[in-house]
Amino acid sequence: xxxxxxxxxxxxxxxxxxxxxxxxxxxxxxxxxxxxxxxxxxxxxxxxxxxxxxxxxxxxxxxxxxxxxxxxxxxxxxxxxxxxxxxxxxxxxxxxxxxxxxxxxxxxxxxxxxxxxxxxxxxxxxxxxxxxxxxxxxxxxxxxxxxxxxxxxxxxxxxxxxxxxxxxxxxxxxxxxxxxxxxxxxxxxxxxxxxxxxxxxxxxxxxxxxxxxxxxxxxxxxxxxxxxxxxxxxxxxxxxxxxxxxxxxxxxxxxxxxxxxxxxxxxxxxxxxxxxxxxxxxxxxxxxxxxxxxxxxxxxxxxxxxxxxxxxxxxxxxxxxxxxxxxxxxxxxxxxxxxxxxxxxxxxxxxxxxxxxxxxxxxxxxxxxxxxxxxxxxxxxxxxxxxxxxxxxxxxxxxxxxxxxxxxxxxxxxxxxxxxxxxxxx
RNA sequence: GUCCCCAUCGUCUAGCCCGGUCUAGGACAUCAGAUUUUCAUUCUGAUGACACCGGUUCAAAUCCGGUUGGGGACGCCA
Numbered sequence: 001x002x003x004x005x006x007x008x009x010x011x012x013x014x015x016x017x018x019x020x021x022x023x024x025x026x027x028x029x030x031x032x033x034x035x036x037x038x039x040x041x042x043x044x045x046x047x048x049x050x051x052x053x054x055x056x057x058x059x060x061x062x063x064x065x066x067x068x069x070x071x072x073x074x075x076x077x078x079x080x081x082x083x084x085x086x087x088x089x090x091x092x093x094x095x096x097x098x099x100x101x102x103x104x105x106x107x108x109x110x111x112x113x114x115x116x117x118x119x120x121x122x123x124x125x126x127x128x129x130x131x132x133x134x135x136x137x138x139x140x141x142x143x144x145x146x147x148x149x150x151x152x153x154x155x156x157x158x159x160x161x162x163x164x165x166x167x168x169x170x171x172x173x174x175x176x177x178x179x180x181x182x183x184x185x186x187x188x189x190x191x192x193x194x195x196x197x198x199x200x201x202x203x204x205x206x207x208x209x210x211x212x213x214x215x216x217x218x219x220x221x222x223x224x225x226x227x228x229x230x231x232x233x234x235x236x237x238x239x240x241x242x243x244x245x246x247x248x249x250x251x252x253x254x255x256x257x258x259x260x261x262x263x264x265x266x267x268x269x270x271x272x273x274x275x276x277x278x279x280x281x282x283x284x285x286x287x288x289x290x291x292x293x294x295x296x297x298x299x300x301x302x303x304x305x306x307x308x309x310x311x312x313x314x315x316x317x318x319x320x321x322x323x324x325x326x327x328x329x330x331x332x333x334x335x336x337x338x339x340x341x342x343x344x345x346x347x348x349x350x351x352x353x354x355x356x357x358x359x360x361x362x363x364x365x366x367x368x369x370x371x372x373x374x375x376x377x378x379x380x381x382x383x384x385x386x387x388x389x390x391x392x393x394x395x396x397x398x399x400x401x402x403x404x405x406x407x408x409x410x411x412x413x414x415x416x417x418x419x420x421x422x423x424x425x426x
Numbered sequence: 427g428u429c430c431c432c433a434u435c436g437u438c439u440a441g442c443c444c445g446g447u448c449u450a451g452g453a454c455a456u457c458a459g460a461u462u463u464u465c466a467u468u469c470u471g472a473u474g475a476c477a478c479c480g481g482u483u484c485a486a487a488u489c490c491g492g493u494u495g496g497g498g499a500c501g502c503c504a
Contacts (some may be wrong), residue, residue: 007504008504009503009504010456011503014471019467032478043503043504044503044504047503047504085436097502098502099481099502100502102502111439115431118430118431121430121431122430123429123430124429126429127428127429127430127499127500128429129500130502132501132502133502134502135502136502137502139502141501141502141504142501142503142504143504146504161498162430162431162432162497162498163499163504164498164499165430165431165498166429166430166431166498166499166500167499167504178490187431187494189431189432189497189498190497190498191495192496194436194437196496198495198497199499224438227438227439227453228438229439231439231440232440233440233441234440234452235439235440235452235453236452236453237439237452237453237454239437242462254432254439255431255432255497256431256432256433257431257432257463257496257497257498258437258438258439259437259438260437260438261437261438261454261455263454263455264438264453264455265453265454267453267454268454269456274460274467294475303429309464312466312467313465313467314466345441349477375463378463384463385463385464386463388466389463389464390464391447393464395464399465400464400465402463402464402465402466403464403465404462404464404465404466405464405468419471420442
């Protein structure tokens with residue numbers, strides 16, 4: 001039975017790389033009908049904070065990653081680590097230096113790791129110094145507590161980042177000394193920023209929380225992360241998690257570090273947004289609106305109409321707020337360049353004046369009726385429809401781009417449309 | 427510095443394990459055209475890669491060695 005684990009340290013927010021590690025562990029457990037356990041590595045009492053733990057758990061759940069049972073906390077197991085260290089001292093395999101317990105590393109031994117992703121990796125213990133197990137302050141070191149707890153939890157496979165590859169021989173030494181069986185290891189290459197350097201804020205965000213706030217859908221982020229280092233072996237790009245858990249194979253994982261490309265993530269997010277049913281999108285948009293404005297007073301049916309118009313063109317939920325402000329307030333932003341180009345000339349003002357006069361007579365303010373009016377006017381005035389469309393768009397929305405003009409006008413409503421057109425024509 | 431991992435279009439990748447079907451396929455991005463008499467969507471097309479050197483072989487993106495480049499680790503951090 002496969003047993004894998006997540007071992008976050010609550011000393012910061014959930015990093016995008018940790019999220020990927022969590023995802024692959026979850027996938028592995030799902031694929032082989034095993035269990036995923038959660039262990040909180042809070043041995044550093046100074047840096048560990050409850051708010052970080054809560055945030056990490058929130059983010060994992062948001063991503064759709066769930067685990068078996070209650071998490072275990074390393075901070076509650078200091079006695080276990082100390083007992084194990086004492087045992088090694090009694091056996092003569094460790095010594096004390098002040099309050100610290102230190103493990104003697106046998107020299108000139110070859111340690112082989114049969115890594116699930118990299119294959120056979122060989123280390124020589126000459127490269128490894130004696131290892132601290134228990135620090136002077138009584139807390140265990142990472143490598144020591146990690147081994148003891150993984151054994152305690154009966155972990156069969158450890159899937160983690162490449163930064164732990166060189167910890168592996170040290171841990172294997174502990175497994176041996178403690179008379180425990182080592183699990184299988186799989187080390188995934190790290191995610192880098194587009195410039196090849198460590199992922200940081202300037203690459204678009206390092207924590208899952210930032211992406212959530214920006215309006216990325218968890219399913220899109222998961223899909224994107226899935227494709228970073230793994231591929232189904234075909235040309236598929238959009239792979240929902242339910243499908244991934246059926247076809248996931250760790251043998252298809254590459255040992256190559258990947259660069260985090262926010263442009264592709266944005267594309268993927270747009271795909272997921274466009275495919276999402278309006279009813280499911282609505283609450284997410286409302287949340288985004290209230291996060292931006294403090295409160296969202298817009299009635300559902302009105303919001304829904306606008307969502308329908310914009311769901312194919314937003315890449316993130318937060319973009320929606322910026323793109324649609326003219327539907328919800330008269331104090332909407334005005335693009336300078338667009339206003340300059342389409343609203344300043346006498347000709348534009350005349351067109352707006354004429355068009356608004358014709359629209360006023362419409363009893364049926366539907367997009368098809370508006371369009372008909374627009375085309376008829378263009379024909380009679382020997383204008384291109386675009387000459388009417390552009391100024392009108394800018395006049396009523398303040399933007400050069402947006403949803404289809406006539407649909408937009410219908411949703412905005414006759415009185416608002418006329419009011420704004422007249423104001424611009426004046 | 428020492429040890430370890432890695433190397434296909436700008437990016438993510440397929441192919442590599444089991445050499446020939448690869449004049450290297452797809453996606454994102456970019457550019458161009460069509461459609462939308464608007465932006466987006468959609469469609470079509472274009473640009474664009476096997477890091478380098480050597481070896482093995484009739485044949486190498488695929489196997490081997492080296493070089494270069496990138497990354498990671500060398501903490502009483504995790």
